[in-house]
Amino acid sequence: MSADHPPLWKVIAGATLLVGTLDISDAFIFYGLRGMPPVRILQGIASGIYGRRALGMGNRSALIGLICHFIIAFCATTVFLLAACKLPLARRPWLYGALFGVALYIVMNYIVLPLSKIGLRPMPPLVPLVNGVAALVFCIGIPLAFIARRYVPQQIS
Numbered sequence: 567m568s569a570d571h572p573p574l575w576k577v578i579a580g581a582t583l584l585v586g587t588l589d590i591s592d593a594f595i596f597y598g599l600r601g602m603p604p605v606r607i608l609q610g611i612a613s614g615i616y617g618r619r620a621l622g623m624g625n626r627s628a629l630i631g632l633i634c635h636f637i638i639a640f641c642a643t644t645v646f647l648l649a650a651c652k653l654p655l656a657r658r659p660w661l662y663g664a665l666f667g668v669a670l671y672i673v674m675n676y677i678v679l680p681l682s683k684i685g686l687r688p689m690p691p692l693v694p695l696v697n698g699v700a701a702l703v704f705c706i707g708i709p710l711a712f713i714a715r716r717y718v719p720q721q722i723s
Contacts, residue, residue: 574651577717578643581710586639588705590632596697608632614682638678642670642706650714659711667707671699 594604608631612620620627655662680686
């Protein structure tokens with residue numbers, strides 16, 4: 567690999583750290599302005615495994631929530647960057663990154679969460695809904711598309 571194209575595993579690792587940090591930062595800021603502390607947000611993520619019990623487990627469930635968050639970021643990153651090796655996703659990063667963010671929102675809220683101990687949730691109010699979609703578009707999808715544009719070698723067919 568050239569200096570412009572580090573090994574894909576390094577790109578995935580770095581991109582996971584970036585988009586995972588951007589996304590959780592959005593949640594900490596958005597919900598923090600509404601009075602929810604970061605520990606409670608992380609416990610909410612852990613409730614996908616433990617259910618409501620996670621809210622009473624203190625820092626242990628918060629740490630598990632943080633780990634789960636980055637595992638999910640790793641999965642999303644891996645899917646996008648592997649797809650970008652075969653598909654022209656990096657050619658139009660604003661479009662394909664935005665579409666990936668919207669698709670990720672749908673997958674998380676209508677497949678992953680219903681299969682977790684959280685279960686299917688009702689449609690959130692407009693402002694949290696817009697923030698949720700925007701966070702996945704601007705903190706995950708678009709950054710991944712630009713990372714793919716710069717670091718993932720494109721398959722030429």
